[in-house]
Amino acid sequence: MGFRVLKGGLLTTVQDMGRTGYQSQGFGVGGVMDRRSFRIANMLLDNPENEAALECTLIGPTLEFTSPMIIALAGGDFRPELNDEPVKMYTAIYVKKGDVLHVGSARTGRCCYIAFSNYLSVPVALGSRSTNLKCGLGGFKGRRLEAGDYIETRIQRRQYLPYFLSRTLPLHEFDGDSAVIRVIMGPQQDRFSRKGIETFLSSEYTVSTDFDRMGVRLEGPFIETKHGSDIISDGIAYGAIQVPSHGKPIALMADRQTTGGYAKIAVVASVDMPKLAQRRTDDRVRFVPITVQQAQQLIREEEAELQELRSRIHRPCREVLEVRLTAKRIESLMEDGRAYAGS
Amino acid sequence: MKLRILPEGDAALLVQLEQEIRPDINARLAALVKLIRQQQIEGIVDLIPTYCALLVQYNPLVVSYDTLYQRISSIARMDIRTDEWHRTIWEIPVCYGGDFGPDLPAIAKHAGLSEQEVVRIHSGRDYLIYMLGFLPGFTYLGGLDERIHTPRLGTPRKRIPAGSVGIGGSQTGIYPMDSPGGWQLMGMTPVKTYDPERQNPILVEAGDYIRFVPISEEEFREIRAAVEAGAYRVTTRKGEK
Numbered sequence: 001m002g003f004r005v006l007k008g009g010l011l012t013t014v015q016d017m018g019r020t021g022y023q024s025q026g027f028g029v030g031g032v033m034d035r036r037s038f039r040i041a042n043m044l045l046d047n048p049e050n051e052a053a054l055e056c057t058l059i060g061p062t063l064e065f066t067s068p069m070i071i072a073l074a075g076g077d078f079r080p081e082l083n084d085e086p087v088k089m090y091t092a093i094y095v096k097k098g099d100v101l102h103v104g105s106a107r108t109g110r111c112c113y114i115a116f117s118n119y120l121s122v123p124v125a126l127g128s129r130s131t132n133l134k135c136g137l138g139g140f141k142g143r144r145l146e147a148g149d150y151i152e153t154r155i156q157r158r159q160y161l162p163y164f165l166s167r168t169l170p171l172h173e174f175d176g177d178s179a180v181i182r183v184i185m186g187p188q189q190d191r192f193s194r195k196g197i198e199t200f201l202s203s204e205y206t207v208s209t210d211f212d213r214m215g216v217r218l219e220g221p222f223i224e225t226k227h228g229s230d231i232i233s234d235g236i237a238y239g240a241i242q243v244p245s246h247g248k249p250i251a252l253m254a255d256r257q258t259t260g261g262y263a264k265i266a267v268v269a270s271v272d273m274p275k276l277a278q279r280r281t282d283d284r285v286r287f288v289p290i291t292v293q294q295a296q297q298l299i300r301e302e303e304a305e306l307q308e309l310r311s312r313i314h315r316p317c318r319e320v321l322e323v324r325l326t327a328k329r330i331e332s333l334m335e336d337g338r339a340y341a342g343s
Numbered sequence: 344m345k346l347r348i349l350p351e352g353d354a355a356l357l358v359q360l361e362q363e364i365r366p367d368i369n370a371r372l373a374a375l376v377k378l379i380r381q382q383q384i385e386g387i388v389d390l391i392p393t394y395c396a397l398l399v400q401y402n403p404l405v406v407s408y409d410t411l412y413q414r415i416s417s418i419a420r421m422d423i424r425t426d427e428w429h430r431t432i433w434e435i436p437v438c439y440g441g442d443f444g445p446d447l448p449a450i451a452k453h454a455g456l457s458e459q460e461v462v463r464i465h466s467g468r469d470y471l472i473y474m475l476g477f478l479p480g481f482t483y484l485g486g487l488d489e490r491i492h493t494p495r496l497g498t499p500r501k502r503i504p505a506g507s508v509g510i511g512g513s514q515t516g517i518y519p520m521d522s523p524g525g526w527q528l529m530g531m532t533p534v535k536t537y538d539p540e541r542q543n544p545i546l547v548e549a550g551d552y553i554r555f556v557p558i559s560e561e562e563f564r565e566i567r568a569a570v571e572a573g574a575y576r577v578t579t580r581k582g583e584k
Binding site: 020021022023024025026027029125126134135137184186187231232233234235236237238239240257258259264267268269270292293295296298299300303 | 349350351352353354355357359362363364388389390391392393394395396397398400403404407408409474475476477478479480481483519520539544545549
């Protein structure tokens with residue numbers, strides 16, 4: 001019950017929303033880079049919001065299923081194929097025993113998520129199924145997936161998903177090569193000169209090749225400090241933008257360290273973190289300041305929008321009325337009727 | 344308590360005490376953390392106390408910045424006592440020098456002291472654990488004797504084995520797991536300060552103290568064997584703060 005990994009892809013790991021509650025002991029939160037896409041992938045399957053999924057980076061894996069289940073992909077467009085036929089992102093897909101899912105290379109974005117209706121069977125370590133690569137903790141054996149791995153699923157089968165044909169959402173086209181990233185200034189903006197802050201807010205920065213799960217270094221004009229950027233080490237929030245002595249901003253992502261000793265000029269608004277996580281090398285970004293109150297209002301609006309998407313996939317769809325189309329889409333269900341019919 | 348509260352993004356806020364590395368400030372911070380924990384404020388997701396600041400991470404859909412700002416400000420106005428506790432001192436056995444501490448000669452040379460003298464100084468006092476961070480269980484210790492402050496290596500090592508005890512500038516500490524690093528290595532402990540298999544993977548807590556106790560190579564091997572068999576317990580003492 002599960003799937004075999006035929007190819008591991010560039011960096012495919014088991015992730016959920018991360019490991020909180022242990023940062024005071026030095027355990028980083030980790031978890032998914034793009035929370036929004038991760039949530040949508042699970043939502044398409046009615047999975048619990050924080051159910052572990054696979055995070056693929058730039059080049060996805062190839063998986064062979066050993067039992068039937070329903071999967072969904074969301075995030076950057078990785079041009080997935082099932083048995084050499086293109087399948088849609090942002091759509092619930094029924095897979096049978098022996099089916100091979102090939103997740104290609106990213107056409108847009110840099111990561112995507114594969115959610116599974118039967119849930120990945122990996123142990124919970126310190127409250128999370130996320131893979132902490134540095135400690136070899138959590139996820140599948142604490143490491144990235146490799147060819148030959150066999151991942152089991154936790155349950156044998158799920159009830160047939162209601163409104164199966166409605167479970168499709170439009171592809172998210174991540175902004176072109178230039179994006180506006182909203183930030184909340186501080187907490188250490190007083191460490192920077194007026195000129196330094198002006199540089200940060202008026203310049204275009206380019207995503208460098210130094211981009212991993214820990215953070216992304218941006219190339220662009222030097223940000224001036226008053227007296228250097230060393231501070232007495234303190235805690236680091238998701239999306240904090242540090243400026244070390246080289247004067248170039250570094251945005252800290254999922255696998256950031258818990259604490260650090262460089263001044264943080266600003267922190268990326270939560271709603272814009274997916275946008276940043278999906279940037280590619282040489283893409284450009286600009287930073288625009290907003291207040292913490294505005295940022296929290298944006299979070300509430302995004303939540304309402306996700307609720308709207310959820311209700312959209314829980315309504316009967318028009319396609320049901322078109323016999324030919326319906327027949328085509330439920331064909332695979334019929335073929336493997338033993339697994340799902342009547343359940 | 345004098346403090347400053349600043350937003351660190353839209354899902355965390357930073358509480359700053361006086362920005363200085365001092366045991367009394369760190370103790371007040373620990374007291375504040377304890378009070379915040381006791382209040383069980385809905386929406387708080389995690390707390391990261393450091394030397395003299397506290398990062399409070401929260402779910403903004405449950406509690407807003409403005410509300411949390413008020414709550415923490417009022418907690419800070421409470422009478423915070425730090426004098427009532429007893430400290431825990433962890434006695435960490437360390438085999439100094441030789442293969443375990445390849446940089447001990449360099450540390451001694453830099454200090455203009457004999458190796459024995461360096462070991463005597465290093466193991467001669469209790470170190471306050473100001474905070475944990477960087478790696479799981481990595482301790483930021485205060486109070487290293489100035490005579491043995493030693494600059495970091497010019498080129499960091501690619502792999503420092505777990506248990507290594509070293510000096511980096513004015514700091515000393517134990518590497519909880521294999522890791523790259525630039526500290527000068529003076530010895531090794533057979534004790535696992537981080538063990539993912541243990542109920543509490545991290546041995547020590549911020550606010551505790553560490554005392555390094557010199558042991559021989561033979562004792563190292565004995566303790567290591569006992570640790571592997573799950574039959575070793577680190578000695579702790581209680582002291583007055």
